[in-house]
Amino acid sequence: MPEIELDAAATDPAPRTSGLGRVLITVYLILALAATLRAIYQIVSKFDEAPLAYSLSLVSGVVYIVATVALLKRTGVWRTVAWVTLIFEFAGVLIVGTLSFTHPGLFAHPSVWSWFGAGYLLVPLVLPVLGMIWLHRTRDGRARLAGTEAVR
Template sequence: MSKLQNPPEEVRPSTRMSGVGRVLVTVYGVLALAATGRSFVQIVSKFDEAPLAYALSALAAVVYIVATIALVRPGVVWYRVAWATIVFEFMGVIVVGALSVMMPDLFPHDTVWSGFGRGYLYIPLVLPVLGMWWLATHRPAAPGSSSARPAAGPAGEGAA
């Protein structure tokens, strides 16, 4: 077989970037931009009013940026980074969401994850669940393997 018929993993397109995966990445990208813009404005203009809330919004922005990049990039390492960031995001939404409801004095101003993401139409709560499902069904190829394991799709998807 020639190298063109069986390109190395870093050259092959990621099977995570097809169909629903593209929508997922797009939503992560939009959320990354929204969280980055919001946290920047909050930190620059009124950080002293709610430093914990605004620092958490900035952390959420970084997590969304890294998750977006990791979902787009092929390979086992980026797959693991995607899992780590999405699980971290989910735990952040659950912990900050619960604390913001049970102890509202901790969060005098909302974060991206306050109230389980209510300020963002609960997308921060639903998105990591969809992301974890997508990652679980679109694993990268094992090192030395010639193809990624496809989930559902047209016959031969992901085959070399």
């Protein structure tokens, strides 16, 4: 029987700029810019009012920037960076979200992750979960083709 050749494009991971990938990266970019620029403004103009909240907002903004770049690259070490940033981000939202309810005095002014990201329509809570699902689904183009190896 003749060998079936798989086209190189068919074995590559799904394009990062189509479908869910495009939406995910766009939302990450918007959130990265919004969180970072807002935090810089708050730190420069009124840091003494809420140093913890504004510092956490800057940390989240930097994490979103790194996550955006890692999701765009999505191969090799960047894939690991993407996983680390998404897990860090999700843990941050859960920890800060919980603390904002149990210790509201710490967050007299909201951060991006306060109240589980309620000030950002809960996007900070949902986005890392969607990112991890997307990374898992696109982990290896060859894994999706597992039953279509060359027939001999």
